[in-house]
Amino acid sequence: MKEFFNIYTDPVYSFTFVCIAFFFMIKYVDLVATKKFGIGLMIGTVVMFVLCFMDPVFSANFYMTNDNVPIIFLVLLLAWTTWFALYKGVNNDRRMAQGLPPIEATPENREKVWAWPNLVYTELFAIILGTVFLIGWAVFFKAPLEEPANPTWAPNPAKAPWYFLGLQEMLVYFDPWLAGVLLPGLIVVGLIAIPYIDVNPKGNGYYTFRERKFAIIVYLFCWLVLWNFLIIIGTVFRGPNWSFYGPFEVWDTHKVIAANNVNISEMLWINTLGVKLPSNILVREIAGILMTLAYLVLFPLFLTKKLFNFKGTFGAIFNGGFLGKRYLQRLGWARYSILIFLVLMTLTLPIKMYLRWLINLKYIVFMPEFEFNI
Amino acid sequence: MSKRTTLNRREFFSFLSVGWIAFAAAAGGMASLIFRFLYPNVVFEPAMDFVAGRPDDFDDGVDERWKNVYGVWVYKNEGKLVALSNICTHLGCVPTWLPAERKFKCPCHGSGYYANGINFEGPAPRPLERYKVNLDASGQIIVDKTKVFRYEKGEWTHPDSFIVV
Numbered sequence: 001m002k003e004f005f006n007i008y009t010d011p012v013y014s015f016t017f018v019c020i021a022f023f024f025m026i027k028y029v030d031l032v033a034t035k036k037f038g039i040g041l042m043i044g045t046v047v048m049f050v051l052c053f054m055d056p057v058f059s060a061n062f063y064m065t066n067d068n069v070p071i072i073f074l075v076l077l078l079a080w081t082t083w084f085a086l087y088k089g090v091n092n093d094r095r096m097a098q099g100l101p102p103i104e105a106t107p108e109n110r111e112k113v114w115a116w117p118n119l120v121y122t123e124l125f126a127i128i129l130g131t132v133f134l135i136g137w138a139v140f141f142k143a144p145l146e147e148p149a150n151p152t153w154a155p156n157p158a159k160a161p162w163y164f165l166g167l168q169e170m171l172v173y174f175d176p177w178l179a180g181v182l183l184p185g186l187i188v189v190g191l192i193a194i195p196y197i198d199v200n201p202k203g204n205g206y207y208t209f210r211e212r213k214f215a216i217i218v219y220l221f222c223w224l225v226l227w228n229f230l231i232i233i234g235t236v237f238r239g240p241n242w243s244f245y246g247p248f249e250v251w252d253t254h255k256v257i258a259a260n261n262v263n264i265s266e267m268l269w270i271n272t273l274g275v276k277l278p279s280n281i282l283v284r285e286i287a288g289i290l291m292t293l294a295y296l297v298l299f300p301l302f303l304t305k306k307l308f309n310f311k312g313t314f315g316a317i318f319n320g321g322f323l324g325k326r327y328l329q330r331l332g333w334a335r336y337s338i339l340i341f342l343v344l345m346t347l348t349l350p351i352k353m354y355l356r357w358l359i360n361l362k363y364i365v366f367m368p369e370f371e372f373n374i
Numbered sequence: 375m376s377k378r379t380t381l382n383r384r385e386f387f388s389f390l391s392v393g394w395i396a397f398a399a400a401a402g403g404m405a406s407l408i409f410r411f412l413y414p415n416v417v418f419e420p421a422m423d424f425v426a427g428r429p430d431d432f433d434d435g436v437d438e439r440w441k442n443v444y445g446v447w448v449y450k451n452e453g454k455l456v457a458l459s460n461i462c463t464h465l466g467c468v469p470t471w472l473p474a475e476r477k478f479k480c481p482c483h484g485s486g487y488y489a490n491g492i493n494f495e496g497p498a499p500r501p502l503e504r505y506k507v508n509l510d511a512s513g514q515i516i517v518d519k520t521k522v523f524r525y526e527k528g529e530w531t532h533p534d535s536f537i538v539v
Contacts, residue, residue, distance in 0.1 A: 069535035078447065150442070151418075151419075151445065152441060152442050152443070152444070152445040152460060152468060153442060153468055154467050154468040154469075154470075154481050154482065156470055157479065157482075158467055158481040158482045159479045161524065168482070171464070171465060171482075171483060171497060172496070172497055173497065174497065175497070175499055176464060176465045180465065188468045201422075209376045240469070240481065241472075241479040241480070241481060241484055242480070242481060242483050242484030242496075243481060243484060254471070254472065254474055256475060259493055260498075261494070261495050261496065262496055281404045281536075362497070363499070366499070368499050368526040369501040369526060369527070372501075
């Protein structure tokens with residue numbers, strides 16, 4: 001059983017599994033958004049943690065860094081907030097389908113109270129309780145005191161604080177300029193841009209799922225699936241040498257993982273054509289450059305136009321035209337292009353992750369001469 | 375009783391000048407304090423060049439004796455001796471030398487390098503940098519960290535980047 005988990009938590013399986021689970025969560029959202037499912041989800045998460053901590057290897061690895069402890073609360077909060085929002089939204093959708101107003105618009109919920117004292121008192125107590133919690137925590141979980149800093153030595157594994165582990169995981173797959181500067185910048189800019197791109201006036205002041213399906217799915221995929229997956233992988237599954245270790249696997253520094261990564265240029269010229277790398281940089285990187293251009297041109301086409309005619313669920317994903325003319329007309333070309341650009345940039349992450357896992361790809365375009373690698 | 379409570383033009387400007395000069399002086403003092411704060415009181419950086427010993431002191435392969443002091447691995451192979459930087463070319467962490475696997479492995483993002491510094495796994499875009507090495511009059515190796523040689527720029531063939539032993 002433990003061996004099974006050690007094997008199938010490997011990112012290539014677990015990320016695929018998480019994506020499929022996300023797909024089914026959206027497809028059967030009515031089932032997910034029931035109280036029974038919510039209670040089951042919370043109990044299941046707690047039971048999972050208890051079972052994991054009963055294993056000595058898991059708890060030894062987990063407590064290696066003390067700031068892993070909040071991860072337990074955060075995973076519970078993650079499950080709870082996601083379920084709660086879906087529950088509220090689906091409930092309102094059901095009411096609106098019956099012609100009733102959303103629950104937040106009923107007369108008893110529209111009643112207004114004063115911010116002082118009702119809100120301010122609540123905030124005061126929240127602040128006091130939060131402080132008590134933090135002091136208690138600081139007393140019981142001491143910060144580790146390590147040896148003095150030495151610029152010629154690094155701990156193994158060298159882990160960032162948990163909230164940066166998503167970024168650190170991203171850096172495994174990309175050049176630091178992309179994963180450290182461009183993509184985090186785009187995440188911030190993209191989050192700022194959301195209210196300007198999203199012109200759907202529905203869902204203002206009440207929970208809903210059906211009326212904001214696209215926005216919710218895109219956001220939950222980026223945040224719930226992609227970002228949290230990276231943080232959890234970085235926190236629990238990365239051990240010495242930043243290699244992957246299963247949850248019940250001993251952190252052995254000498255675990256050998258064949259990670260001999262190659263660039264597209266080497267695959268084309270050396271492995272396929274059997275010749276030396278051309279000396280001209282543009283000729284050498286031609287395959288990667290063409291693939292990048294195709295991605296930037298063909299993929300927006302795929303998102304906009306219906307290109308295939310598959311039946312059923314398969315067709316809903318692979319026929320193309322996800323965003324379609326509808327969105328182009330509703331958003332206008334400026335918003336639409338920004339949306340497409342952000343979607344393209346987001347999808348580079350799972351694409352690059354799968355390419356690394358499946359064909360050991362290092363860089364698509366590799367020009368260390370100009371510090372330009374994608 | 376007709377005590378004047380308003381300022382005339384001349385008095386107003388003298389007050390204004392004093393106020394602005396005081397404000398500028400305070401702001402300038404604060405700025406100089408902040409500027410001074412940017413520079414550390416004590417610098418722990420090791421010297422940029424050092425005497426590493428005689429070429430015969432080193433066996434073939436990777437030698438770690440200067441790694442914790444100067445951040446340099448000495449690598450001797452096939453009659454050549456080079457000084458490798460211990461800074462990962464991906465994001466600047468310090469890789470670990472794994473003697474059993476005969477490779478350098480970075481603990482931050484998993485970049486791997488062969489003993490000669492060539493990157494082969496993980497995200498590192500280029501090989502480890504090499505420092506300038508030469509022999510002084512008494513036959514000792516001088517490692518100069520101010521001059522680096524980068525493989526992807528074809529600098530590893532430069533005569534200063536290695537010592538023939």
